Amino acid sequence: MIRHSLLCVASALALAGCVAGPPPEVATPAPALPEAYFYAPNATTEVTLSALLPVEDPAFDTLAAQALAGSPTLGEAAARIEQARAGADRAVAERLPSIGANASVTGQRTNPSQFGSDLPPGIAFDTERVSYAANLTARWDPDIFDRLRAQERAALARVDAATASARGVRNALLAEIAASVIDWRTLSGREEAIRSDLAAAEDLARLAAVRERAGIAPGFDRVRAESAASASRSRLAALAGERSRLVGRLVTLTAQSAQLVRAALVQAAPPPRIDAVPASLPSSLLINRPDVLAAASTLAAEDAELAATARRRFPTFDLSAVIGLLTFNLADLFDEESLVGSLAGSVAGPLLDFGRIEAEIDGAAAEKQAAFQAYRGAVYTALGDAEAGYGVASGAAAEAEAAAREAAELARAARLANTRYEAGLSDFLIVLEARRAADASGERAAAAAGRVQRARVLLWQALGGSDLP
Structure with missing residues (x-):
């Protein structure tokens, strides 16, 4: 009779859990990506992604190693992984x-x-009693409806999400360091161009002074030549502020002192080697981009959480057992008669909760829908970054080539104007205008060359990055 009653209760609980039906279906179709990038070049040579970074620059090598060893940002990301684990x-x-x-x-x-x-x-009993007990207990949920298994899948997916996010932090850190080192080298190129302009302006001022003393040129020519030299000195002085900003940025990124950062930056570096950009496919973003991988793992976690929440409508089973010793005399604790034990099984489930579990299921379904939209957003953000990265890299290379050609032509024009002025075939105003045009072009060419390397770093990050060699 008792067994029959328990069976009826268990059946009622199971039926109550099952009548609500399956959890809501949330469609998560894979985003449709184009077959090729619109702005990608027709590359025929194999180039690794790491070639987009200034890996041959000793300053980048030193600072990147320091950052990977002690960056607080990376340390925080690693702690997030341990928390998820x-x-x-x-x-x-x-x-x-x-x-x-x-x-x-x-x-x-x-x-x-x-x-x-x-x-x-003749009936008597002790009014004071002391009992001694020692027990070994065991409890187990057999997880018949896989609720705990779904929660395990969700937790493992969150580990994957934390790992992918940490990789994204690492890529961003390396990209920032690479960009800062490139900016430092660009400042050196600009300084060299400005010093060349300053030397030419000072030579022109000396020549104007000689002609003034000889009485064959007005003093106004010397004054204008000296003003051009002062302008170059002003541009040169402004570089110090930009250098201090870069050092401060690298102190933050590497968690090193300014002295160590500066020592790394002053190391001599070979001329940058600009190889062709690597070929890639949009579909590779799904497995290379850390933010896309993190969003995909989060979506998987939310899917498992929805399954676990839906399984709360089903009954839960619990098995427990106790085996121990119980005695009223400490000396008899290990006697055979002191051995006691129990074995129990229970089942519990919702019968009437007035929509509480259904509301939790709807909330979990909304979380999954939000995670899917976040995943789609990450995919298309990655696609846009990659398209922009290819386009910017191509445009920056064309700009740098044109700027270098312009600087060479204007420098040649300035030399010709100066030669004609010394021969008395041209007036000073023509020489001065040619010199001013050449002054600006050299610095522009150096800045354009730096933008080429910076664009390559952005492309490296947009394609998902890669480990350093």
Whole structure:
């Protein structure tokens, strides 16, 4: 009879959980990507992604190693991974039995009056008793409806998301360091061009002064030549502020002192080698971009969370057992008669919760939908970054080539104007205008060359980055 009643109760609970139906379906179709990038060049040579970084620059090599070893940002990302792993370990442990032990000593005093005064003759009992107990307990949820298994899948997916996010932090850190080192080298190129302009302006001022003393040129020519030299000195002085900004930025990125950062930056570097940009396919973003991988893992976690929430409508089963020792005399604790134990099984499930679980399921479904839209956003953000990266890299290379050609032509024009002026075939105003045009072009060419390398770093990050060699 008792067995029949338990069976009826279990059946009612199972039926109550099953009548609500399956969880809502949330469509998550794969985003449609083009077959090729619109702005990608027709590359025929194999180029690795790491070639887009200034890997041959000793300053980048030193600063990147320092940052990877002690960056607070990377340390925080690593801690997030450990936090996610701890959650996954807990989810795995929840599916295993839990075994414990306990021991107790209990003293009890009884008032004989509570039993009345008409006890049979010869009946007596101890009013004070001390019991000694030691127990080994075990409990296990067999997870018949896979609720705990779904929570485990969600926790493991969050580990993958944290790992991908940490890789994204690493890529961003390396990109920032590479860009800062490139900016430092660009400042050196600009300084060299400005010093060349300053030397030419000072030579022109000396020539104007000689002609002024000879009485064959007005003093105004010398003044204008000296003003051009002063303008070059002003541009040169402005570079110091830009250098201090870069050092401060690298101090933040590498967690090193300004002295160590400066020592790394002053190392001599070979001329940058500009190889062709690597070929890639839009589909590779799904496996290379850290933000896309993190979004995909988050979507998988939300899907598993939805499954776990939906399984709350089903009954849960619990098995427990206790085996131990119980005695009222400490000397008899290990006697055979002191052995006690129990074995129990229970089932519990919702019968009437007035929509609480359904509301939780709807909330989990909305979380999954939001995660899917975030995943789509990450995919198309990556696609846009890659398209822009290819286009900017191509445009920057064309700009740098044109700027270098312009600088060479204007420098040649300035030399010709100066030669004609010395021969008395041209006036000073023509020489000065030619010199001013040449002055600006050299610095522009150096800045354009730096933008080429910066664009390559952005492309490296847009395509997902890669490990350093």
